[in-house]
Amino acid sequence: MSRAWVFGDDLDTDQMVPGRYAPFMVGQDRFHTYAFCDARPGFAKEVRPGDILVGGENLGCGSSREYAVLALKRLGVGGIVAKSFARIFFRNCINLGIPVLESADAVDLVKDGDEVSLDATAGVLGAPGGDIRLRPLPPFAKEILDAGGVIAFLREHGDFPRVGL
Amino acid sequence: MTRPPGGFAPREPPTLAGTSPKTLAERILSRQSGRDVRAGDLVIVPVSRVMVHDSVADAVMAGMRDLGRDRVWDPSKVGVFIDHAAPAPTPVVADSHRAVREWVRTQGIATFYDAGEGVCHQIMVEEGYCEPGTVIVGTDSHSNTYGAVGAFGAGMGGTDIAVAVALGRTWLRVPESLKVTFAGRLREGITWKDAIMRVVREIGTDGARYACVEFHGAGALPQGDRITLAGMTTEMGAKAGLVVGTPEAPDWLFPDAGASYAREVTIDLQTLEPQIAVPPRVDQVVDVSAAVGQPVDIVFLGSCTNGRLVDMRQAASVLRGRRIDPRVRLEVVPASRRQLELAMADGTLAALSAAGAVIGSSGCGPCLGRTGGVLAGEEICLSTANRNYRGRMGSPDASIYLASPYVAAVAALTGVIDDPRAYLEASDAELDALVERRRAERPDRGAASSRSGDRSAELALAAAPLRFAYQAEVDD
Numbered sequence: 001m002s003r004a005w006v007f008g009d010d011l012d013t014d015q016m017v018p019g020r021y022a023p024f025m026v027g028q029d030r031f032h033t034y035a036f037c038d039a040r041p042g043f044a045k046e047v048r049p050g051d052i053l054v055g056g057e058n059l060g061c062g063s064s065r066e067y068a069v070l071a072l073k074r075l076g077v078g079g080i081v082a083k084s085f086a087r088i089f090f091r092n093c094i095n096l097g098i099p100v101l102e103s104a105d106a107v108d109l110v111k112d113g114d115e116v117s118l119d120a121t122a123g124v125l126g127a128p129g130g131d132i133r134l135r136p137l138p139p140f141a142k143e144i145l146d147a148g149g150v151i152a153f154l155r156e157h158g159d160f161p162r163v164g165l
Numbered sequence: 166m167t168r169p170p171g172g173f174a175p176r177e178p179p180t181l182a183g184t185s186p187k188t189l190a191e192r193i194l195s196r197q198s199g200r201d202v203r204a205g206d207l208v209i210v211p212v213s214r215v216m217v218h219d220s221v222a223d224a225v226m227a228g229m230r231d232l233g234r235d236r237v238w239d240p241s242k243v244g245v246f247i248d249h250a251a252p253a254p255t256p257v258v259a260d261s262h263r264a265v266r267e268w269v270r271t272q273g274i275a276t277f278y279d280a281g282e283g284v285c286h287q288i289m290v291e292e293g294y295c296e297p298g299t300v301i302v303g304t305d306s307h308s309n310t311y312g313a314v315g316a317f318g319a320g321m322g323g324t325d326i327a328v329a330v331a332l333g334r335t336w337l338r339v340p341e342s343l344k345v346t347f348a349g350r351l352r353e354g355i356t357w358k359d360a361i362m363r364v365v366r367e368i369g370t371d372g373a374r375y376a377c378v379e380f381h382g383a384g385a386l387p388q389g390d391r392i393t394l395a396g397m398t399t400e401m402g403a404k405a406g407l408v409v410g411t412p413e414a415p416d417w418l419f420p421d422a423g424a425s426y427a428r429e430v431t432i433d434l435q436t437l438e439p440q441i442a443v444p445p446r447v448d449q450v451v452d453v454s455a456a457v458g459q460p461v462d463i464v465f466l467g468s469c470t471n472g473r474l475v476d477m478r479q480a481a482s483v484l485r486g487r488r489i490d491p492r493v494r495l496e497v498v499p500a501s502r503r504q505l506e507l508a509m510a511d512g513t514l515a516a517l518s519a520a521g522a523v524i525g526s527s528g529c530g531p532c533l534g535r536t537g538g539v540l541a542g543e544e545i546c547l548s549t550a551n552r553n554y555r556g557r558m559g560s561p562d563a564s565i566y567l568a569s570p571y572v573a574a575v576a577a578l579t580g581v582i583d584d585p586r587a588y589l590e591a592s593d594a595e596l597d598a599l600v601e602r603r604r605a606e607r608p609d610r611g612a613a614s615s616r617s618g619d620r621s622a623e624l625a626l627a628a629a630p631l632r633f634a635y636q637a638e639v640d641d
Binding site for chain 2: 010012014015018019020022023024025026027028038039057058061062063064065066067069070084086087088091092095096138140149150151154155159160164165
């Protein structure tokens with residue numbers, strides 16, 4: 001089981017990793033230790049591999065900084081469930097292999113600190129109150145995610161997925 | 166067919182017989198993908214150029230390595246910029262800048278702008294790197310800016326950009342479009358920054374998520390004002406922002422009459438008031454009247470949104486030879502070397518300096534809190550840039566109000582937010598009296614500024630963002 005970290009609407013990437021802690025400001029080996037340092041002090045120390053972020057509308061809005069997603073990946077975040085995602089953040093997560101799934105209800109049904117389990121393939125978030133159905137990913141994104149990210153997909157196939165075109 | 170005079174007018178027959186009327190985004194992505202596509206379709210399109218900046222160049226380089234690609238697909242089509250933390254503020258940044266320069270050299274990339282040349286987006290547009298009607302992707306969310314000249318510009322993360330520079334292609338979902346029409350004329354003292362903040366107020370920070378914002382009634386504007394409009398579509402979650410009917414656009418680049426829009430918004434410029442975005446949300450916007458008297462400690466005039474000659478001139482026209490309030494700092498950062506030199510040549514920069522402004526080297530400056538005048542805890546900033554998130558410009562305890570260059574100059578002059586029109590209209594004697602009165606009314610913030618005096622919580626309630634439930638397909 002993993003822990004749910006619950007956030008509200010419009011969680012921007014400046015909250016995930018402030019610009020002053022960008023990898024090119026503090027080094028590649030340290031930036032992830034500043035994840036949510038202002039918005040949720042202690043997150044980077046307490047988060048465990050497999051933990052799930054749950055949020056509201058427009059999660060990941062703002063700066064395109066992929067290192068916000070990379071910080072979450074370094075910390076082992078196992079997936080993100082939100083009402084909706086900002087577009088660049090969504091792409092970044094798919095590209096780096098973090099499951100991002102939409103649910104209108106999860107943010108209201110899951111409390112911060114709840115034990116949850118994410119089955120990204122089945123599209124289900126197991127929560128104390130019962131299973132929450134998640135919106136399936138578009139096939140194009142799913143193929144990239146299933147490969148472990150866009151780099152892995154391209155290395156294997158040499159080109160973008162052909163589904164959904 | 167020739168373009169109708171005076172800017173945009175809807176084109177009558179669609180170019181391809183038998184196809185449905187297209188938005189500008191649909192027209193561009195159909196042409197570039199070679200298919201007749203519409204909103205919701207997935208396309209793989211060639212990119213005409215890729216923009217990479219210092220902040221995430223390391224991720225692009227790493228992505229290329231991980232892909233097993235040694236060379237970019239076409240070094241003449243990659244533009245590299247050192248602007249986000251430039252000149253280097255720390256040894257770590259200096260090292261990463263060095264790595265970028267080395268990469269540029271080994272890849273044979275000619276389009277390279279080093280520290281001090283300016284903000285990537287300003288240079289991309291003003292130096293003509295954005296071919297209208299093509300797709301350009303960049304490592305920065307404000308790559309939407311290229312829509313100022315009719316290019317479909319979209320921001321992406323480092324890995325997406327690594328793929329684009331390796332393959333010369335990217336994938337996109339054809340966005341729905343929101344049509345924003347500007348009606349009437351701006352009054353004196355009101356700017357296109359106010360106009361776009363009014364749009365953000367209406368649409369909200371996610372009201373254009375995954376969508377393209379198509380601007381009508383703005384094609385004839387000076388290029389700089391179009392940059393202000395297109396760049397700030399990012400703050401509504403947009404994938405792209407396109408100005409219709411620009412002088413740079415080729416004849417085919419028009420939306421069809423009868424194209425389908427997810428939403429249409431008309432902004433009445435005639436009644437528009439100066440707009441203030443209240444921290445920490447870009448869509449938390451009030452008319453200036455609600456925020457009059459709000460004290461500020463530091464004013465930032467610059468960024469790709471408002472760092473051009475016209476913006477600096479507007480500020481100088483308010484200051485009119487006066488010194489800024491001694492309790493306030495004013496930082497001016499021209500958006501590019503070209504803008505810096507224009508403002509030097511016509512005396513604007515000298516006027517701002519004489520007023521007490523610190524002039525920074527061209528680039529992103531303190532907009533993103535990495536270099537040049539970052540904010541201390543509990544400081545209150547009035548910025549002409551595009552974001553006021555918590556922690557954006559330095560300390561997470563600072564507050565950032567966003568406004569036009571006119572409002573910024575008034576804040577520097579008086580130490581408080583006020584309606585700039587009174588200052589522009591005042592005689593010299595009236596101006597001095599007005600400034601003296603406002604300075605006297607300014608709440609004392611003390612040497613170590615305190616939170617007292619920041620009215621953002623109260624103003625946030627007044628702003629009550631008009632959230633628009635736009636239902637978009639998930640995925641890009």
